[in-house]
Amino acid sequence: MVERPVTSAEVAARAGVSQSAVSRVFTPGASASKATVDKVRKAAAELGYRPNVLARAMVSGKSRIIGLVVAYLENHFYPEALEKLSNALQERGYHVLIFMAANTSDKIDDVVEEILDYQVDGIIAASVALSSQLSERCRAAGIPMVLFNRSQPGTELSYVTSNNRAGGRKVAEYLLACGHQRIGHIAGWDGASTQADREAGFVARLHEAGQDLFARAGGDFHADKAAQAARDMFDKPADQRPDAVFVANDHMGFAVMDVLRFELGLSVPGDVAVIAYDDVPIASWPAYDMTTVRQPANRMVAETVDILLAEIEGKSDGPRQVEIDGPLIIRGSTRKAEGWNE
Amino acid sequence: MVERPVTSAEVAARAGVSQSAVSRVFTPGASASKATVDKVRKAAAELGYRPNVLARAMVSGKSRIIGLVVAYLENHFYPEALEKLSNALQERGYHVLIFMAANTSDKIDDVVEEILDYQVDGIIAASVALSSQLSERCRAAGIPMVLFNRSQPGTELSYVTSNNRAGGRKVAEYLLACGHQRIGHIAGWDGASTQADREAGFVARLHEAGQDLFARAGGDFHADKAAQAARDMFDKPADQRPDAVFVANDHMGFAVMDVLRFELGLSVPGDVAVIAYDDVPIASWPAYDMTTVRQPANRMVAETVDILLAEIEGKSDGPRQVEIDGPLIIRGSTRKAEGWNE
DNA sequence: ATGAAAGCGCTAACAA
DNA sequence: TTGTTAGCGCTTTCAT
Numbered sequence: 001m002v003e004r005p006v007t008s009a010e011v012a013a014r015a016g017v018s019q020s021a022v023s024r025v026f027t028p029g030a031s032a033s034k035a036t037v038d039k040v041r042k043a044a045a046e047l048g049y050r051p052n053v054l055a056r057a058m059v060s061g062k063s064r065i066i067g068l069v070v071a072y073l074e075n076h077f078y079p080e081a082l083e084k085l086s087n088a089l090q091e092r093g094y095h096v097l098i099f100m101a102a103n104t105s106d107k108i109d110d111v112v113e114e115i116l117d118y119q120v121d122g123i124i125a126a127s128v129a130l131s132s133q134l135s136e137r138c139r140a141a142g143i144p145m146v147l148f149n150r151s152q153p154g155t156e157l158s159y160v161t162s163n164n165r166a167g168g169r170k171v172a173e174y175l176l177a178c179g180h181q182r183i184g185h186i187a188g189w190d191g192a193s194t195q196a197d198r199e200a201g202f203v204a205r206l207h208e209a210g211q212d213l214f215a216r217a218g219g220d221f222h223a224d225k226a227a228q229a230a231r232d233m234f235d236k237p238a239d240q241r242p243d244a245v246f247v248a249n250d251h252m253g254f255a256v257m258d259v260l261r262f263e264l265g266l267s268v269p270g271d272v273a274v275i276a277y278d279d280v281p282i283a284s285w286p287a288y289d290m291t292t293v294r295q296p297a298n299r300m301v302a303e304t305v306d307i308l309l310a311e312i313e314g315k316s317d318g319p320r321q322v323e324i325d326g327p328l329i330i331r332g333s334t335r336k337a338e339g340w341n342e
Numbered sequence: 343m344v345e346r347p348v349t350s351a352e353v354a355a356r357a358g359v360s361q362s363a364v365s366r367v368f369t370p371g372a373s374a375s376k377a378t379v380d381k382v383r384k385a386a387a388e389l390g391y392r393p394n395v396l397a398r399a400m401v402s403g404k405s406r407i408i409g410l411v412v413a414y415l416e417n418h419f420y421p422e423a424l425e426k427l428s429n430a431l432q433e434r435g436y437h438v439l440i441f442m443a444a445n446t447s448d449k450i451d452d453v454v455e456e457i458l459d460y461q462v463d464g465i466i467a468a469s470v471a472l473s474s475q476l477s478e479r480c481r482a483a484g485i486p487m488v489l490f491n492r493s494q495p496g497t498e499l500s501y502v503t504s505n506n507r508a509g510g511r512k513v514a515e516y517l518l519a520c521g522h523q524r525i526g527h528i529a530g531w532d533g534a535s536t537q538a539d540r541e542a543g544f545v546a547r548l549h550e551a552g553q554d555l556f557a558r559a560g561g562d563f564h565a566d567k568a569a570q571a572a573r574d575m576f577d578k579p580a581d582q583r584p585d586a587v588f589v590a591n592d593h594m595g596f597a598v599m600d601v602l603r604f605e606l607g608l609s610v611p612g613d614v615a616v617i618a619y620d621d622v623p624i625a626s627w628p629a630y631d632m633t634t635v636r637q638p639a640n641r642m643v644a645e646t647v648d649i650l651l652a653e654i655e656g657k658s659d660g661p662r663q664v665e666i667d668g669p670l671i672i673r674g675s676t677r678k679a680e681g682w683n684e
Numbered sequence: 685a686t687g688a689a690a691g692c693g694c695t696a697a698c699a700a
Numbered sequence: 701t702t703g704t705t706a707g708c709g710c711t712t713t714c715a716t
Contacts, residue, residue, distance in 0.1 A: 001482070002481075002482065002483070002484035003482050003483070003484075005458075005461075005483065005709090007708095007709060007710085008709070008710065009709080009710095017686080017687085018686065018687045018688075019687090019688095019709090019710085020686075020687065020688080020689095020710095020711080020712080021685090021686065021687075022710095023709095023710065023711055023712085024685090024686085024711090026710095027711070027712095030711090030712095031685065031686095032685070032686085033685060033686085036685075036686080050455065050458065050459050051459065051709085051710075052459065052461060052708090052709055052710065053459045053460050053461070054396050054399050054400055054405065054460065054461050054708095054709085054710090055400055055692090055708070055709035055710040055711090056709080056710055056711070057396050057692095057710090058396055058397055058400060058691095058692045058693070058694090058708090058709080058710070058711090059691075059692045059709085059710050059711045059712075060692085060710080060711060060712090061692080063396060065439070072425065073421035073422070073424060073425045074421075074422075074425075074623075076418065076421075078421070079415040079416075079418075079420070079421035079424075080415070080416075082415060082421075082440075083414065083415045083416075083442060086440050086441075086442045087442050090441070090442060095439055095440070095441065095456075095460070096439070096440045097407070097437055097438070097439050097440075098424075098428050098437070098438045098439075098440055099428075099432070099437065100425060100428045100429050100432060113392065114437075116347075116392065117392050117393065117394065117395045118395050118396065118437070119347075119394060119395070119396050139344075140343070140344065140345050141344070141345070141347065142344035142345075254627065254629075255627075257629075258627055258628045258629060261628075261629075262628035262629075263628075281416075282624070285596065285597075285600055286600045286603075286604035286605075287596075287599075287600060287603075287604075287629040287630065288629065347693090349692095349693060349694085350693070350694065351693080351694095359702080359703085360702070360703045360704075361693090361694085361703090362694095362695080362696085362702080362703065362704080362705095363701090363702065363703075364694095365693095365694065365695060365696090366695090366701090366702085369695075369696095372695090372696095373701065373702095374701070374702085375701060375702085378701080378702080393693085393694075394692090394693055394694070396692095396693085396694090397692070397693035397694040397695090397708090398693080398694055398695070399694090399708090400692090400693080400694070400695090400708045400709070400710090401693085401694050401695045401696075401707075401708045402694080402695060402696085402708085403708080
């Protein structure tokens with residue numbers, strides 16, 4: 001036997017009050033006498049009544065649903081972020097409707113249209129690029145949006161990232177302090193702001209020291225492509241390959257270390273030092289023990305949620321763009337730098 | 343300037359038809375003349391109209407939202423499954439509303455109540471245990487539910503798992519074929535059906551060979567606890583520790599291998615062979631190269647979605663319980679078995 | 685503080 | 701095939 005959900009009208013009948021009284025009892029800001037509250041709560045409990053979120057959303061215009069766009073979960077930074085985001089939003093009475101989207105602009109646009117169909121209260125776009133029409137459409141629709149782990153130059157969008165430029169600088173700083181002379185870079189996807197910023201900071205610092213990139217290859221943020229890039233860059237005589245490499249994220253970094261050690265038989269950090277970016281949990285596992293720049297996921301998530309909910313609740317005074325500094329975590333995949341102190 | 347969403351009434355006015363005509367044009371099964379369809383589509387396109395999913399859900403009773411309960415994403419099997427589930431559902435016009443829930447029965451119950459508030463069309467519960475009241479409540483509410491990667495003995499719930507008992511047997515079979523004499527087990531969470539089944543199959547096969555577990559410790563499916571279990575089990579003279587260990591999942595398996603190799607200085611598989619369960623991508627990385635039983639995520643996801651949507655669309659004839667066989671993937675963390683052929 | 689009444693945007697009978 | 705009508709379950713004026 002399948003039973004219909006209990007409605008507020010049924011609760012009202014049993015409690016001997018009007019249906020609007022029931023609504024008030026279940027609406028945080030509303031006023032009702034203690035007597036009414038008691039009667040209604042009792043009747044509701046007896047009947048197992050729970051307000052229908054969708055009906056509430058229809059009339060109030062607030063669905064308490066946040067649309068989350070995410071490209072892929074293979075890079076372990078994202079599951080971690082997703083878990084934290086979801087928990088943080090849950091604590092504040094929201095829930096996450098997930099949309100997987102290949103990171104191509106037309107796909108993303110389609111997906112955001114779909115999100116809008118659900119009357120979400122806000123959107124978090126994790127590591128995807130949006131067309132300017134799209135962000136305009138969301139703005140016009142009055143749906144707040146925050147970019148997570150991507151900035152969008154030249155727009156008024158709110159975003160939260162780590163300070164990727166500073167992070168890139170730290171990497172260069174450390175490799176220089178270690179005395180490296182032939183420094184390579186395995187890049188992520190060139191369309192990503194994170195890539196551009198990390199590399200810009202990295203190269204700028206090298207230039208300040210009178211060095212230039214010794215080698216560069218693209219890994220597209222994919223492990224397989226990064227592995228191939230590592231083969232191309234390192235399957236050479238010692239003096240023709242880098243003695244240190246900055247890989248644009250940990251996910252690629254692991255693949256690169258695997259190629260260096262297990263395919264090419266190179267020693268890390270003996271023959272080549274490796275630094276990556278993110279500090280996902282695996283980076284600290286002894287099998288990799290990889291030096292990396294930490295992206296402070298907890299703080300990034302907290303900021304993202306704060307900004308989004310402030311905008312949703314009308315407590316915001318315009319877009320906020322936050323870049324959070326993360327430390328360089330020095331581990332065994334790099335040599336010790338003389339006199340280095342952090 | 344924030345503009346209100348376009349309604350079907352506005353489209354109707356512009357197209358010179360009734361509001362229900364607009365509705366019909368956007369409702370797959372409904373009938374409308376070509377002329378009407380054209381007029382409506384044109385007007386809709388000009389206005390940028392898109393149906394309000396929530397309003398549709400209210401009256402039709404179908405939200406096209408699937409509630410997904412998941413305990414944690416740290417074990418890389420889950421992000422992978424989540425990504426595939428979400429993609430598969432998206433392709434069929436559904437979306438996933440995510441609920442993180444600590445795997446304690448009261449937490450889960452609360453969370454499922456919340457899910458019900460959203461009038462979801464169905465629920466997928468990944469690796470969590472449900473109270474029988476709860477599953478009864480969902481059944482009574484007419485909300486189909488499928489358990490993913492957990493079975494629930496003694497209930498009528500649909501579920502999809504790998505064949506964990508057979509998997510456990512395969513592990514024992516292989517370790518016996520390798521000639522191991524002191525076989526240990528690092529278990530997951532004893533409340534999990536997967537744990538119980540894997541261990542049952544494993545131990546049964548050992549018994550058939552006249553062996554018993556040489557050692558057993560609990561890791562609770564957590565990496566840290568598994569690492570501690572490994573220390574307790576292996577920090578001993580050679581003849582007092584296992585020469586092979588079956589770890590209940592990959593996530594713990596990596597931690598165990600790290601302890602064995604990097605803390606205790608043991609050789610894998612020289613001193614001790616390691617087999618785990620899941621075959622997440624990392625298991626094939628050369629830094630671990632871990633023998634493991636594959637859980638066929640693609641097929642598990644496909645089955646889960648098929649079962650759930652069949653129940654939602656009323657094409658189901660009762661609960662279905664599917665256990666999918668997965669192969670033992672032999673890698674370098676175990677010795678070669680004499681004359682073994684798969 | 686409370687009830688009556690008016691919708692939110694849509695689908696699904698029901699007539700025509 | 702089409703328009704008219706009646707809600708889905710709720711929040712929110714507006715009176716009282």
